Amino acid sequence: MAQISPVRDPEQDSISYLVVVRDITDRKQVEERLRLEASVFHHAHEGILITDADGSIIEVNEAFACMTGYNRSEMIGRNPRFW
Secondary structure: OEEEEEEEOOOOOEEEEEEEEOOOHHHHHHHHHHHHHHHHHHHOOOOOEEEOOOOOEEEEOHHHHHHHOOOHHHHOOOOHHHO
16 A cells, blocks of 8 residues: 655645555455455354354354344344353
8 A cells, every 4th residue: 555645845846755655465364364254154054153252142144043043133142041
């Protein structure tokens, strides 16, 4: 990623340019991995349930909702022990 800005003297004449370059390779790789993981989560035929450290459900995929008969909104925030 590059950003180019003119540096001007007091009379507003452009005398040079400031160029800032950032290597965003790592960020792009992380974004691609997250896209892949999301795709697997949403397209898996296996039921997937994700909880936080306290055991509260934070996400389920469509296959899991179909298997249990509960829709996603009924499960989010609950503990899996409610079954």
